[in-house]
Amino acid sequence: MKTRLMAAAAPLVLGAGLLGGMPMTALAKTAPAKDAAAAATPAYSGPFAQPSTLPFHAPDFAQYKDSDWQPAIEAAIAQKRAEIAAIAASKAKPTFANTVVAMERAGGMYDRVNNVFGQLTSANTNDTLDAAETALSPQISALNDDIYLNDALFARVKAVHDSAAGKALKGEDAMLLSTTYARFVNRGALLAPAQKAELKQLNLEIATLETKFSQTLTNGTAAHAAVFDSAAELKGMSDDAIAAAAKRAADQGKPGKYVIPLLNFTQQPALTELQNRDARKKLFEASITRTSSGDQFDTTGIVSQLAVARAKKAQLLGKPDFATLQMYSSMVTSPKQAMDFMKGFVPALRARQDSEAALLTEAARADGVTGDLQPWDWSYYAEKVRKAKYDLDESAIKPYFDVWNVLENGVFYAATQTYGITFKRRADLSGYHPSMRVYEVFDKDGSSLALFYYDPFSRPNKKGGAWMNNFVDQSYLTGNKPVIVNTLNIDPPAGGQPPLASWDNVTTMFHEFGHALHGFFASQKYPSLSGTSTARDFVEFPSQFNENFATVPQVLQHYAKHYQTGAPLPDGLLAKIEAAGKFNQSVALGETLTSAMLDMSWHTLTPDEAAQPPMAFEAKALAETGLRTDLIPPRYKTPYFRHIWDNGYAAGYYAYIWTEVLAHDGWAWVVKNGGMTRANGDHIRASFLGQGHSKDFAVMYRDFTGHDPSVEPMLEARGLTAGSK
Template sequence: MSDTPQSPPSASDLDNPLLKPWQTPFQTPPFGEIAPEHFLPAFEQAFTDHAAEVAAITHDPSAPDFANTITALERSGKLLAKVSAVFYDLVSAHSNPALLEIDKDVSLRMARHWNPILMNAVLFGRIAQLHENRVTLGLTSEQLRLLERTYTRFHRAGAGLDDTAKTRMAEINERLAHLGTSFSHHLLGDEQEWFLELGEGDLDGLPGSFVAAARAAAEERGLPGKAIVTTSRSSMEPFLKSSHRRDLREKVYKAFTARGDNGNANDNNATIVEILALREESAKLLGYPTFAVYRLEDSMARTPQAARDLLERVWKPARARALADRDALQALIAEEGGNFTLAPWDWRYYAEKLRHVRADFDDAAIKPYLTLEGMIAAAFDCAHRLFGLTFSERKDIPVWHPDVRVWEVKDASGKHRALFYGDYFARASKRSGAWMTSLRDQQKLDGEVAPQVVNVCNFAKGAEGQPALLSPDDARTLFHEFGHGLHGMASNVTYPSLSGTSVFTDFVELPSQLYEHWQEQPQVLRQFAKHYQTGEPLPDDLLTRFLAARQFNQGFATVEFVASALIDLEFHSQPASEVRDVRAFERTELEKIGMPAEISLRHRPTQFGHIFSGDHYAAGYYSYMWSEVMDADAFGAFEESGDIFDPATAKRLHDDIYSSGGSRDPEEAYVAFRGRKPEPEALLRRRGLVEEPQAA
């Protein structure tokens, strides 16, 4: 609310770039001017401003209406959103010890700021009154959706609890905020501390592109002339696939899977036990038997059993395929004269060999054609052909690290639509994984506000003067995160709370996973996959072999994912008192589902940031597979049209999925696009999994 009285700026405030209007192109954050010491004063001012805005809404003497309550809430907290977006971008993508210390403080202050707002009985009373009378208010469909989501948010935060329960809920929220931050800091600490230096005798089997990336990683860590393997997935995966040195593969694998589980200052076991107990207590305060029941009530799945049913339907054929592949890998070891049993650190290495035998293909053959630059161009071109978007690189936008690049995005009419930031390379200051976020969300509440969208990845750099080369998995990750980015860039809603990716967790992965399909289309690869040295396009025979090999090793990939999703559900469904020993719980649950000993979880509990760094995916990791049912089915609409860029299908995709944000029910949005509900069989076909008898 712009007319709310605010504190006059102090002299120090006037020197704080976070508290001044940004005189930059498109009012982007002036990263070069922002220092760690600016954040706490900026947060203090933002908390004060927002609290005053909310108090004015709460105590408005006028009868509650949509404008003075719901719209006013949407207008509140602009400074807090602005400061938070910059802060959390830096904490995740380019942290330092000072920022990490501030993060501990801010996470607690953030919980203490939001608790009294979301549990404010008077404010909730205004919202509840509007919600009760919603059919008489003459609201648009988007306004009705916003009212429902606002009511649900406050109700699920505990606004309807008695004072004693609210006090306890606030304590729980503060403690969970601290524990989530600690979990992510511990994980980053273990990732920063471990690396394996490779001597000249340790390079057997490693392609030149990997060695170049290993040298670049060493340079980045202040070890010029050396070569190292790190626990970044983009370093670990290709090393395990290529290295002839079984002893080194074992070291790297064990370091990767032991992150957060080393009994050191970064150990996450006790943190997990406490998080689970507090989540269960909060769910019970709200009247739910478990956190999973609480969490999934507000999702497309609705119940833990519905999520479990999908996962178990996929588990059976995936496990059968994985066990058959295991036997084939063991036979390959025997053929080579090996007298050892296949171990988890051997799977990727021998799977690559088996793929070469069965499909005459390995990742190393195609990697020289998958340059980072080429795949960025491919992602942009697909967005242009589908949605009419164009991307022009800007060199005048401030960035948080020299590697970060920025593009201006325009629509088919030439109108500015968004800014897109790409931060692609691994570094010690960046947490592992890949993600999309935003520095500013799209909205039209008070004039057009264009989004500023960020993609962060952890790809390995090329050697000096050489381009970065991506594995097929890396290229798919780039398209995945860009799909999330498009969800933010294409957003066309009025209200900030419904913008872009503000949708159910088990729907948010649809735009990202669907976009992956275009990366592996022959006409896209023929145009953009070119050899980094010769510029020659991907040969047809290699393209054919790549496409034929896509479903290879899907038993492994599906098993490692589904097992992680099932364990997530069990962590949040079983009594927290049963989880006193995280390792023992993990072991027991894996035994229950018959997890092959040669495959580990995609995310072991102590490094499972999706579910323990915060609660966004807690009891919700299944969402990726729930969305995959939709994305496999949705791409079928393009295949049925005979044109993967069919204009009519693309327009429905844009209007019903990418641009609508959270302004409509997700199932309704999907049916509007596809004309029916999704068919789960599409997922099994895509992964090449068919129902087979359970292997012994």
Template sequence: MCANSTSHPLLDRPTLEHGLPRFADIDDGVVREAFPEALRRHREQIRAIADNPAEPTWENTVEALEASGRELGRCTAWLFNMLGTDSTDARQGIAEEIIPELSAHSDALYTDAALHARIKAVTAPEGDGEGARLHAHLLRRFTRRGADLPPDAQRELAEINRRLSVLSDAFGNNLLADTRTHALHVTDVNELDGLSPARISAARSAAEAEGRDGYLIPLELPTVQSALTDLTDPGTRAALHAASQRRGAEKNPAVLVEMVKLRARRAALLGYDTHADYVIEEETARTADAARRMLTDLAPAAAANAAAEHKLLVELADTEVTGADWPYWEAKLKARDYDLDEDELRRHFPLGRVLRDGVFFAANRLYGITVTERPDLEAYHPDADVWEVRDTDGTALGLLITDYFARPGKRGGAWMTSFTEQSRLLGTTPVVANVMSIVRPTDGSEPLLTLDEVTTVFHEFGHGLHGLLSDVRYPTFSGTNVPRDWVEFPSQINENWAFDPEVIRNYARHVDTGEVIPDHLLTAVADARQFGQGFAAGEYLGAAVIDLAWHSLTPEQADQLGDGAEDIEAFENRALEDAGLTVEHLRPRYRSTYFNHVFAGGYSAGYYSYLWAEVLDADGFDGFAEQGAAGEAASPEAVRAAGQRFRDLILSRGGADDFGTAFAAFRGRGKDVAPLLSRRGLAGAV
């Protein structure tokens, strides 16, 4: 802690605007020192609630519980965010120490009989619909965390949770290590033919940073690596594709199989047939059968479309097209059939313009908010910037941190996270972060984004809007604290604005000339986006099917699993075959050994949620169009009115309203799958 600081940056209430952490004052020593005290304080707060001699009331029980643990929340927010963006051996060591303690602390809270009894004894104030929903939510949570189990079962449950927390951390650490170890190393620049000079320069810098000669291509989270689109050398493509799929193969099979067994046993302890049944009961899908049916209904059509696409690529290439070659020849086909030059397209997508004149411009049109950079406020890394978000009337809503560049110690992929969440009860405003891993040009030039990267910037800001525009009383329901198959709905809705005519013409300007993207490129983008949907749907469905297959096992079935790499591959192949997703050379978006979402994240039995949310997104965005708020004919007034409705009914409410009711209120009816089938080229599949 800084010598001139009189308060602790984690244990005391933040003093910076919106509760922004004093990042300059926090280091590994500070957080290691803070955790035991934060845990002690939260235990004291819980005991004060549970042992309160006064009659239970809403205020002294539920609201007191909601207000407890702020210090612990600040410690965990800092540590787990840093583990994602700037992991080090020291921070991993802190996590290994603290994660079992956090698991035990959480189990103790939810099996506290006195606290549970007080919560059951109170009711929400008359007319407080959000409070009534919170009360029901808390009662379910206590039951689902073992409050009604006998003591011996509670002890077993606590040990399972402790072990799962350790295994999840180990899985992520193994993956991070392998992501660095298996980065593709080449010594001959000719092997990188097809990559832009900026990307080749970045590969040289990456090798230098690791103390190696030649060039290093870091691995991204999914199976398919973005460089496969451009690399002309089939050997380099094959090596990169193989390196991607080797991650986790040595250490993670045993880890993930043990996790599957423990999750199955935990579900059984709590009265569920499988982990999938346990998880999805709290999602908007409600049942594992509903999620499974959606995947298996769509899989055959996606597989057929992918096979047809592959046939076209083989005809174009006039040779075998493997999984490593698929993205390269797909780009060639799009260039031929749709006049889409992806390199030329990128030159219209400099990151700064995409962000300011695209993402922020669209948010202003829809919701009336403005986003202004705050260089006077310091983020957790020099690469990250802080922005303030203000409402139409100038009211400060919260802060956004943007952290877009890849660096050693940062895990691949993209995500949104929170340091502080909005709550009227606590008087807090949100501090959220959008994180990506874009390769920074070594010559200091503006990064030029691919279409996928443009979409991801909009997607993650959609999550950011969910946090920033939250307007609820209770922190449990704030922002993105919602089911997995609902949390992706606002983010996927926001992707649509990336290609709205008014928005894209505002930000897509040539990096050298400043000229607006020509109509022929816009047409090519629109046409080309329809091709490749079979591959995109197939690789996604493959991952979702594998996730549900692991987590639909009973304890008895899980106990029969082998934990070698060949056992994992055999299990995956059976699951894909059963779902009708066996397309030659089509690989799942994630294989089990590097499936971070479900074995080191919060998406176990929930990866289906992206597609479930896309049903809501496709149908919901049709609603914007029907209100005259999207497309060439959209008027500013219609855009603003529709945006305000979406903000009021969806974004601001977090988890405070029933999700089906909220969607129906926005759309005027329940969800319809037809718009998604049309978008994905799967009409007639269901």
């Protein structure tokens, strides 16, 4: 998952070339002069007043205090507001350079500070940072409104958009003007004054509620971790995992107990191992009720308010629903198109769910279980059947996947072989947590390309899931190169043990690095078109595409080695992994598909419809999917669906399935054209991975493959084609 795009727009990045036909050196001399508003901006002399002096202007975490962030961002908001005010108040005739490009230049300090702060509140938060986020979110909402609802500023943008000079722009210049104008319109620039005032209040309410939801969910997930009284209840888990659960409990002031933390999704990894059915039920119910049990961490009231506010905002802006409002710039252009696309998977998937449910029920009966199969049973018996049918034991796989070895000799190796880039550990640079590592990335010609931070391990103050973020945005205009972080939630190693990854973890490592590559290769003129600043239903394409490299034999042989003996992954085990990967599509695709359909259902409601009790609406929406949600609940139920209530995926979670179609179809092109070669790497980089939003997304995809996407390679990869079992 890409973050802060995840939450709003991706971190902004700039690219090379001419700006509006003017050399960059000339444009730099034409930056708008500071006006009275800028002159009145309070001076700020804190640690973020100037870019960091570390290489690449990387954040100097050793120098920052928790108390630094709020005053720095408040000062940055004031500076950006003054810079925008100067553009709006300019007496010069509006031009592309002095209006649209000038806006791209504004807010340097704001981006510099907020990029890092957003990562900290997601990955290493505390009470001080949470309080700062609560205070800042309405201020940031107000800043955005001050920009996009500024009549004078929009008049200048519209004048350029409607002018002959504007219509004559080409390439990225034309794309920037088009997207900037559309963004103003979609954010209310054409509304009457009274409507703008109402929109500002709705935006403020939405921003406040999103922050409240996020913080409540993070705290509630930690607070509702499953607590067990004895090691016997955890039978089936490894000795190391049980020891880690005991240590976790002791660290939390519960000596003699055992704590299993909740990951962000519904099904928890331990459900595949726990032999005690009551223990499975306890863990499952802790997961699905984490923020809906009526205590201080209940998010259902927040959800109701958010859904209503978003529906009201959509109607105010002349749209039938929030999904239509959100999808104005997407590759898939309407809620109906997205739902029709998703419904196309239902018949084959429902048939698979029914057949796999029967298979698992048979396994449960053989195990002495009476009564109906339950959702907390599914993962356990699916794993038993997987082991029996494919002779595949997840615990036997993990020793071959040391986290740092997978990263350096797998993820990095694949990128080196495909794109020619190389990596060097920078032990002189540190992250915000001691478990992190930092690497310098070099381009194929040996020049420095980027810095890369890696934060792989879970902790109680980290949001669930995995994501990519920019600390520093690439910009040829400013001379900055990208500083990028990948964040995951792999179980940290027990004392003295190596950090081992599951196969799902390995796939996620390759996935998030696909986002990183999208950022490393950013090379556009303008911030809002660069790198990962793409539509939600395109940005997951590079990341899902990169997952394919995990199983290329040349790559797998380079990183899949036993951490104790160095022995390679045994012959035939990859084939078992891939064959087993087609099993249990009931969950693998089903829980994602139902989450995506639930998301779209929430965001196609009117305000009155959105006011109904959340869990009652969820039950109705899930029943309408036609899938076995009684046994296979969605990956995220409404009260802990962070993607859509805080992380910017509202009416966009379908993107994971849509971009998987692109990824499999794109990989079919790679296989057909010789596989993992440097020539193909150059083509991938030139056609889409380095293009940002410089072109229409469908055009970029056709530039890559020569055709529009086909769903067949994805169905084949998931074993859902006719005759598959």
